[in-house]
Amino acid sequence: MNKKLILILSILILILGFGSALAETGLPQIHRTTVQGMTFFAQKTDSSLVEVTLLLKSGSGIEPKKGVAIIVNQFVSGILNHYQRKSGWVSSAVETYPDYSLIKIKSSPKRLKTVLITLNDLLTYPLYDYDFASDLQNLISTDLKATSSITKAYYDFNREFYGAKHPYNNDLDSDSIKSINGNDVFKWHRLTYRPGNAILSISGGFKERLKTLEKLFRNMPSGIIDNRLMVKPVILDKVSQIEEVDRNGRVASITIGYPAPRMKDPEFPAFKIIAYYLEEYQHYFEELRVKEGLIYAGFAYYNYLEKPNAPNIAFLTMTEPKLLSRVETRTVEVLKELAEKGLGQEEITGVIEAMKARSSITQVEGRGLATVNALSYYLETQLVYDHNLWVKLEEVTSADIQKAAVKYFQNYIRVAYLPKQ
Incomplete structure (x- = not known):
């Protein structure tokens, strides 16, 4: 009984704290309700x-066959594009990740009701036009045949990192897409596009009261559904090196990837600084591309939002085939240096200021608030909000950088696509 009471109190604190944490920062209050389970x-x-x-x-991790979520959400994207043109919305987008799917729409305040009515229809009525889905299936299958080698290297890395049957392995191939049938599409849609499986978030200059907007969703079917994935972090017990042939390529396409912390892990703030330092702050690519001339182009990708329960960080580069070994060696050396020396406090401060400057650009006119509110609630973390993240980042020391680097920059997977000899 005591355990149950503690659990209930914990949930109440989380829910009540969700709004109060924002109020303390001076941001507008978030109003919350539930409509038909949504x-x-x-x-x-x-x-x-x-x-x-x-x-x-x-998301794509919960589906009868790999690729079904992509087809359904592309179908929905087509519907939204139609209504965007018809109703005069500013933009619309659909994003598919293993744990969740995101539909993001921007409009003027006077067009808000048309947006909400469209979303109500998506959550109420089944898909019925498999011909359109079938056309998408063929289009996606064709596009996959033209996938670039650097993308293939990244997908292969994820397959090796997570395992072929892991829900986070979003590697797609033409054959798997072709094997999907209409029942697969309709089944995933029925499991996913339901009010009880949804979080709806609105932000911006609308005038309507929440009670008024609620009425637009009263005809939706009710019921609680929560199709969350249960995924554990990945640990690599050895270094793996894989090479494939790029029959039409002229350069080596390389992905080198390591495990990385979740947002709930204590090392996350330090690792967030490390990830930004290595790419956006140009340390890694400045060293290897500009100073040493080892790579043509590349970037680092830390997927803590896209794969929140078992993220990784990957370095994607292109270079001369003969430089493959050198690029791998230097990448490992750069990361080991962080483990040995950390970062100076001036460098840490500089990275944080650069992160703040970039964040301020994306927050013009409140952009991103609706998505951040939804993600914060779903992922159960306040660190999605920049103003909460900054506090944690400013507490990071050089020792924290070292500790995070030592823990995560140990074993790695290297995948390389090399030109046919």
Whole structure:
């Protein structure tokens, strides 16, 4: 009984703290309600636009066959593009990740009701036009045949990192897409596009009260559904090196990847600084590309939001085939140096200031608030909000950088696509 009471109190603290944490920062209050099992957030700002985000607690990791989620969400993207042109919305997008799917729409305040009515229809009515889905299936299958070698290297890395049958392995091939049938598409859609599986978040300069907006969703089917994935972090017990042939290529395409912390892990703030330092702050690529001339181009990718329960960090580069070994050696050396020396406090401060400058650009007119509110609630973390993240980042020391680097920059997987000899 005591354990149950503690659990209930913990949940209440999480829910109540969700709004109060924002209020303490001076940001507009978030209003929350539930409609037919769907969690509904609304946050009014001074923006001239309204952002609407629908988060569905199912992604490509929960589906009968790999690739079904991509087809369904591409189908939905086509529907939204039609209504965007018809109703005069500013933009619309659909994003598919293993844990969840995101629908993001921006419009003027006077077009908000048309957006919400469209989302209501998506959550109420089944898909019925498999011909369109079949056309998408053929298009995606054709596009996969033209996948670049650097993308293949990254997909192969993820397959090796997670395992072929792991829900986070989003490697797609033409044959797997072709094997999908209409029942697969309809089944995943029925499991996913349901109010009880959804979080709806609105932010911006709308005038309507939350109660008024609620009424637009009263005809939806009710019921609680929560198709969350249960995924554990990945640990690599050895270094793996894989080479494939790129029959049409002229350069070596390389992915070198390591495990990385989740947002809930204590090393996350330090590792967030490390990831930004290595790519955006140009340390890694400045060293290897500009100073040493080892690579043509590349970037680092830390997927802590896209694969929140078992993230990794990957370095994707292109170079001369004869330089493959040198690029791998230097990459490992750069990361080991962080483990041995950390970063000076001036460098840490500089990285944080650079991160803040970039963040301020994306927050013009409140952009991203609806998505951030939905993700914070779904992922159960306040670190999605920059103002909470900055506090944690400013507490990071050189010793924290070293500790995070030592823990995560140990074993790695290297995948290389080399030109045919």
